[in-house]
Amino acid sequence: MDQFERLSQLPLRDDLRGQHPYGAPQIDVPVLLNVNENTFGVPLDAKEAILKAVADELDGLNRYPDREFTELRRALAAYLGHGMTQENIWAANGSNEVLQQLLQAFGGPGRKAMGFPPTYSMYPLLASGTGTGFVTGTRAADYSLSPESAAEQVRAQAPHIIFLCSPNNPTGTALGRDVVEAVYEAGEASQAIVIVDEAYMEFSHEGTPSALSLLPGRPRLVVSRTMSKAFALAGARVGYMAAAPEVADAVRLVRLPYHLSAITQATAVAALRNSDSLLANVEAIKIQRDRIVDELTRIGLTPAPSDSNFVFFGGLEDPRSVWEGLLAAGVLIRDVGIAGHLRVTAGTEQETTAFLSGLRAILAT
């Protein structure tokens, strides 16, 4: 009996039977450009500050941490600006956990969430894990979403939770604030919680608006962010949201007590104190992102405009063999399962060069 058969003998929930765990392949190659990390790593001064902050926690490690992670909420509010205070902030182990907690609080059996694929593939999985239904909306052929279309689809579906991802993963493109406004209004009838997932917002082009400025007067609106991308802290697992204080109170009803460890809190606070240093590589990443878009266009592929740290590109006859060819050349990128397309993270200049020259070589054969 193999492991899969042994699993099927367990009294697993019916809706989990036959499912596979989500996750991109973890393959050890020199150039990892598949999960939209910040590949620059943590700068030395930030590393030293984090090390000291964590060391300072060790004396009190026999005690549970601050359940309300007050210092971290204060630091996150200061980072976001837009008049946010600690009451507006909630954090968890990655923004995935924040999204899961929102589904636990506002979704559940008999309720449904809605997303607009192609978008972040965890949304339906988080819904399924929390017993929440999931319905999908549609985008235009170029993957854009107009305020009119989004609002009409929301009115037709009357969901309880709506995911808007901006900049969107995997396409990379940001949504206009008018889409968020229209969706919020259209969700009024079903009292929908509207989650704008801004995991990649720090990489957006200048002038791309954040939904943070829409929060005042919109108690059903939530803006989700993460320290996994621009802050180069994916390994620390810190995500957060900004919303009306009562949304944070709703999430308090479902969170596990002490869900953010003292080590996590100390790491995140120290990182935020060193945000200038940690975010210094964002500009370098944007340059590589724009370089990828330019180069791919030049070689006849069709990259989508990107406000994120990755590029989604089409025009490939056989994406699987391109993905395999790059892997053989030591470059791991992402096949997101969309015909003719692949997605690549913008890394350092050298990593980007490795990707571009590998791709050119493959397409020339």
Ligand code: PMP
């Ligand atoms: N939202 C989006 C759009 C993402 O792409 C990701 C990570 N790939 C997340 C949320 C979750 O990130 P984390 O849990 O590391 O904060």
